[in-house]
Amino acid sequence: MKILVPVKRAVDYNVKVRVKPDNSGVDLNNVKMAINPFCEIAVEEAIRLKEKGVATEVIVVSVGDKACQEQIRTGLALGADRGIHIETEADAVVDSLQVAKLLQKVVEAESPDLIILGKQSIDSDNNQTGQMLAALTGMPQGTFASEVVVSDGTVNVKREIDGGLQTVKLTLPAVVTTDLRLNEPRYASLPNIMKAKRKPIDVKPVADFGVDMKSNVTVLKVEAPAQRSGGVKVADVAELVEKLKNEAKVIS
Amino acid sequence: MSVLVYAEHDNESLKTETNKLVHAALGASTDIVVLVAGSGCSAIADAAAKISGVSKVILADNEVYLHQLPENIADLVLELSADYTHLFAAATTTGKNFMPRVAALLDVAQISDVIKVVSEDTFVRPIYAGNAIATVQSSDTKKVVTVRAASFDAAANDGNASVEILDTVKTSEKSSFVSAELTVSERPELTAADVIISGGRGMQNGENFALLNGIADKLGAAIGASRAAVDAGFVPNDMQVGQTGKIVAPQLYIAVGISGAIQHLAGMKDSKVIVAINKDEEAPIFSVADYGLVGDLFDILPQLEAAL
Numbered sequence: 001m002k003i004l005v006p007v008k009r010a011v012d013y014n015v016k017v018r019v020k021p022d023n024s025g026v027d028l029n030n031v032k033m034a035i036n037p038f039c040e041i042a043v044e045e046a047i048r049l050k051e052k053g054v055a056t057e058v059i060v061v062s063v064g065d066k067a068c069q070e071q072i073r074t075g076l077a078l079g080a081d082r083g084i085h086i087e088t089e090a091d092a093v094v095d096s097l098q099v100a101k102l103l104q105k106v107v108e109a110e111s112p113d114l115i116i117l118g119k120q121s122i123d124s125d126n127n128q129t130g131q132m133l134a135a136l137t138g139m140p141q142g143t144f145a146s147e148v149v150v151s152d153g154t155v156n157v158k159r160e161i162d163g164g165l166q167t168v169k170l171t172l173p174a175v176v177t178t179d180l181r182l183n184e185p186r187y188a189s190l191p192n193i194m195k196a197k198r199k200p201i202d203v204k205p206v207a208d209f210g211v212d213m214k215s216n217v218t219v220l221k222v223e224a225p226a227q228r229s230g231g232v233k234v235a236d237v238a239e240l241v242e243k244l245k246n247e248a249k250v251i252s
Numbered sequence: 253m254s255v256l257v258y259a260e261h262d263n264e265s266l267k268t269e270t271n272k273l274v275h276a277a278l279g280a281s282t283d284i285v286v287l288v289a290g291s292g293c294s295a296i297a298d299a300a301a302k303i304s305g306v307s308k309v310i311l312a313d314n315e316v317y318l319h320q321l322p323e324n325i326a327d328l329v330l331e332l333s334a335d336y337t338h339l340f341a342a343a344t345t346t347g348k349n350f351m352p353r354v355a356a357l358l359d360v361a362q363i364s365d366v367i368k369v370v371s372e373d374t375f376v377r378p379i380y381a382g383n384a385i386a387t388v389q390s391s392d393t394k395k396v397v398t399v400r401a402a403s404f405d406a407a408a409n410d411g412n413a414s415v416e417i418l419d420t421v422k423t424s425e426k427s428s429f430v431s432a433e434l435t436v437s438e439r440p441e442l443t444a445a446d447v448i449i450s451g452g453r454g455m456q457n458g459e460n461f462a463l464l465n466g467i468a469d470k471l472g473a474a475i476g477a478s479r480a481a482v483d484a485g486f487v488p489n490d491m492q493v494g495q496t497g498k499i500v501a502p503q504l505y506i507a508v509g510i511s512g513a514i515q516h517l518a519g520m521k522d523s524k525v526i527v528a529i530n531k532d533e534e535a536p537i538f539s540v541a542d543y544g545l546v547g548d549l550f551d552i553l554p555q556l557e558a559a560l
Binding site: 011016017019026095096097100122123124125126127128129130131132133134135136139140141143144146156159160161162163164165166167168169170171174180181215216217218219220221222223224225228230231232233234236237238240241243244248250251 | 262319321322323326344345346348349350351352353354355356357359360361362363364365374377378379380381382383384385386387388389390391392424425426427428429430431432433434435441443447471483488489490495496498503504514521524525526527533538539540541542543544545546552555556559560
C-alpha cells in the first residue's frame with residue numbers, strides 16, 4: 001500500500017507573528033519556519049502504518065519555493081521513502097484550491113491508496129485542502145482523525161467532532177486529515193537525518209502541471225487583533241460576586 | 253443575490269448557530285434560504301422557518317443524510333447551488349467537513365471562519381491562530397463561506413417562512429457511518445452557553461474538575477477546559493476551548509487555573525465579561541480579564557460556590 005503525505009512549510013508554532021506596519025501581511029523576515037504541526041502528525045501516522053507492515057511506501061509532497069525542500073527532508077528523516085517538490089516562484093502564495101488541484105495531478109500519477117494530510121496549516125488556518133482534494137479525486141474523506149485503522153481495502157477513521165467522537169468507514173483510496181491527538185510525532189535521529197539527505201526528491205516546476213495558479217481571493221489588509229484591555233483585580237470572592245452582580249450585571 | 257444557509261442541527265434540535273448564520277448572511281444579501289438536511293428532521297425545518305429574515309426553508313429529509321456525511325451533503329448542496337450567489341455554513345466540524353468539497357466541485361475558493369461580513373464579496377477572518385486579522389475580497393462567481401458563529405448575534409425567531417420538501421437523494425457507496433461516542437451532559441453546550449467556567453492545568457487532575465460542577469449548576473454554565481488540561485488527560489477533548497477547540501463568546505467566561513496561552517485566548521477573548529482566577533498574578537490571562545482574582549483556586553472555588 002502506498003501512502004501520500006502532503007506537507008506545508010509554515011511559521012514555527014512557537015513564533016509570535018507580527019503584522020507588517022503597512023498592513024499588507026504578516027512579517028516573515030528572519031522568522032523560524034518549520035513543518036506545519038498537523039502535517040508532521042500526518043507523516044508520523046504514515047510511518048507508523050509502514051512500520052506495522054500496512055504500508056509499503058510513504059511519499060512526502062510539498063508545494064512551495066525551494067525552501068520547502070527543508071520540510072520534505074524533515075519528512076524523509078522521520079522515515080518517508082521519497083519526496084516530490086512542486087516548485088513555485090519564490091514567496092508565491094498558493095491557495096488551498098490550487099494546492100488541491102496540484103495534488104490531484106500527483107494522485108493521478110502515483111495512485112496512492114491513502115492520502116494523509118494535516119487538517120489545517122497554522123498560518124492561513126483554512127482547513128480546506130484535504131477535503132478539496134477528496135472532492136476533486138472523487139474519494140471519501142475522514143477529517144479530524146484521532147485514530148486510523150486500515151483493513152482489507154477500507155479504513156476506519158475515528159473523528160473528533162463537536163459533540164464527541166464519530167467513526168466512519170471509507171473505501172480505499174481515501175483522504176484522511178489529522179487532528180492533534182492522532183499521535184505524538186517522533187524526533188528524527190541523527191543517523192536518519194543523515195540518511196534522509198540521500199533519499200530522492202523529485203523536483204517539478206509548477207508550470208508542468210497545467211493548473212491555473214491565479215487566485216480569486218485578494219487580501220485587502222491584515223491587521224493586528226483588537227487588544228482587549230485588562231480590567232481590575234478584585235480582592236476576594238465577595239468583591240468578585242458583587243462586581244458581577246452590580247457592575248457587569250452578568251449574574252443575578 | 254441570494255444566500256443558501258446550511259442549518260446546523262443534530263436531528264433533535266436546531267442549533268442557535270443557525271440563527272447566527274442567518275444574521276451573518278444578512279450582511280451579504282436579504283434573500284436567505286435555509287437548507288435543513290437530515291433524517292426525521294421536519295420539526296427542525298419548522299423551527300428554521302421561524303428565524304427572522306429567512307424567505308424559504310428547503311427540507312431534505314432522508315436516511316442518507318442522518319449523519320450528514322460530507323460526501324452526500326456536498327453533492328446535495330452542489331445540486332442546489334445554481335440558484336444562489338452565496339453558500340454559508342457554520343465553521344463547525346460539520347460545516348468544515350463538507351463545505352470545502354462544495355467549493356472544489358464548484359471550482360471556487362472557500363473563505364473559512366469568517367468573523368465579519370463587510371459586503372457581498374468582502375469578509376474578515378482570523379489567521380495565524382487569531383494573531384492577525386485578514387480582510388479578503390473574493391471575485392469568484394459564487395462565494396463559499398464558513399462562519400464562526402460565535403462572532404455574530406443570533407437572528408430573532410419571529411419569522412414565518414414556507415417549507416419546501418426536496419426529494420433529492422445523494423448517497424456515496426464509498427463512505428459509511430460506523431459509530432459515535434457523544435458526550436452526554438445535562439449542561440448547555442459550550443458553543444451555546446451564556447456562562448462558561450473552564451479549568452486549566454492548575455486544576456492538577458481530572459477529579460478536581462468536580463470543583464467546577466457546583467458553580468456551573470448555580471450559574472447554568474457549561475464546563476470547558478484549556479488545551480493544556482486536555483493534553484494532560486484531565487478531561488476529554490470535546491471540552492477544549494481555544495483556536496483548535498471550540499470558539500466561544502458567552503456573556504460570562506470564568507477561567508480557573510488557566511495561564512492564558514495565545515491559543516486559548518483565541519477561543520474565548522470575544523466573551524462579554526471575563527473572570528480569571530489564578531495564583532500567578534503575572535499570568536497572561538489577567539491581561540484580557542475584566543475581573544482578576546489572584547489566589548489558590550482550591551480555596552477560592554468553594555467560597556465562590558457558597559457565595560452564589
